[in-house]
Amino acid sequence: MTETRALVDRWAEGWSDSRRMLARRDGDSWFVQVAAETRSREYISASPSLPELRRLVNATTAPDVWLTLVGDLDEPSRAAVAGLDPITSDERMMTSSIRPSPAPANVRIDIDEDGQVAHARVEMDGELAARGQAAVRAGDVVFDRIETTPEFRRRGLGRLVMTGLMAWAADNDATTGLLMASVSGRKLYDSLGWSEVAPIVTFRGRGA
Incomplete structure (x- = not known):
């Protein structure tokens, strides 16, 4: 507890x-x-x-x-x-060690930094397909608002967003990831090796 x-x-x-x-x-x-x-x-x-x-x-x-x-x-x-x-x-609530992995070369992940917060975007056909953000604080990174636009779901774009944000977090000295997972989001985080806390x-x- x-x-x-x-x-x-x-x-x-x-x-x-x-x-x-x-x-x-x-x-x-x-x-x-x-x-x-x-x-x-x-x-x-x-x-x-x-x-x-x-x-x-x-x-x-x-x-x-x-x-x-x-x-x-x-x-x-x-x-x-x-x-x-x-x-x-x-x-x-879920947690994971930050283990960055390279993103596929055929999909671009745009990451904009605002201090210790990063905003990630994946666009397809000129439209926003997936997004997410993360904040680093004292070795932790909190992932937030990981979303895929409905018409672009089931293409692995949520995984791409997480991959980009985890690489950014590792570059900013984060070692522990934290997030609150929805029912639908848990499938993604389970596949990435995250562990349930509570x-x-x-x-x-x-x-x-």
Whole structure:
């Protein structure tokens, strides 16, 4: 549990760097000012104690306030979040050693650097086919927004984006990769040799 919490701390810092968000410790958890269309703010916690979880649930007051929990939920924890609406389930926190490999020569991966954040793009026929970004902090690299445009899926472009970003991360002295994987994304990361750390579930408030 202690190791998972440490990984979540490192991920939260890198994720906030990646998206240029304000993040701070809040008790044993994290508070992030997301300011996105989907939510205004988000609480993130790894296996919180029951009193801490109840405090977070009470703070998740509206549909634009989210609560992400990393780790298995026992019966008392499930009861504590019963008043919230689930958004995602069956997602996973994952980690990997950074092992760069050369990208295929026939596909170009464009990488733009913005300080310690890199944005990768793959274009096909003049259109954006796949993208992703990553942020390096103190030996860690957090991968974020790895996406393939629907009409270009099943061509291995997500793997290309990850390959390009991992090579960039290695060049910037990153040794450990961290990410939060969706259900569909897990297949890609499994194929790249990533390991699961813990399950993730996200809720939002119901409001009045």
